[in-house]
Amino acid sequence: MKIFCLFFGLLVCPCLAAETLMVSVGAEGLAGQPDPGRRVCFLALESGLMDVFFDAGKIVFNDEGFRDSEDRYRTVRVAREGGASAVLFVNCVYSPDSPMKWKTGDGDSAGLPERIVLEYVLVQDFATVKKLEITPSPEDAARHPAIERYYFVLGKEAAENILK
Numbered sequence: 001m002k003i004f005c006l007f008f009g010l011l012v013c014p015c016l017a018a019e020t021l022m023v024s025v026g027a028e029g030l031a032g033q034p035d036p037g038r039r040v041c042f043l044a045l046e047s048g049l050m051d052v053f054f055d056a057g058k059i060v061f062n063d064e065g066f067r068d069s070e071d072r073y074r075t076v077r078v079a080r081e082g083g084a085s086a087v088l089f090v091n092c093v094y095s096p097d098s099p100m101k102w103k104t105g106d107g108d109s110a111g112l113p114e115r116i117v118l119e120y121v122l123v124q125d126f127a128t129v130k131k132l133e134i135t136p137s138p139e140d141a142a143r144h145p146a147i148e149r150y151y152f153v154l155g156k157e158a159a160e161n162i163l164k
Contacts, residue, residue, distance in 0.1 A: 037110030048155020102147035
């Protein structure tokens, strides 16, 4: 029995370890701009990202709230304290005059970012492993009955591209 436990502990357990990733969503360009549907959209984007990483065998958790894009060092510290080996920074960049013509499933107005910048950063040395920028399409957004569904799709597509 001791040999089995030793074999299991030394050979099998290290293979079971998975990378742990924290997803941190933030935005810029929204100062003073009311956007009641923004939180729902960010949650949908985050869910799309996390679904793909989880399905790829990663342990994934999110940050406690949505961050200002300038809060990177604190975010990495929070990730390290939470046991993450990497952080996926997601920054939705809005234009101050972007229209809020889309509706969430709850009927709240929401805008569409000009671009979404994703950066996969290792916690240990703050090194960027991969950076990706996606441009949401108003035409694609219009095909969804609720804008948060499009944010979810954007999250899934972005995560698939990060994992390539």
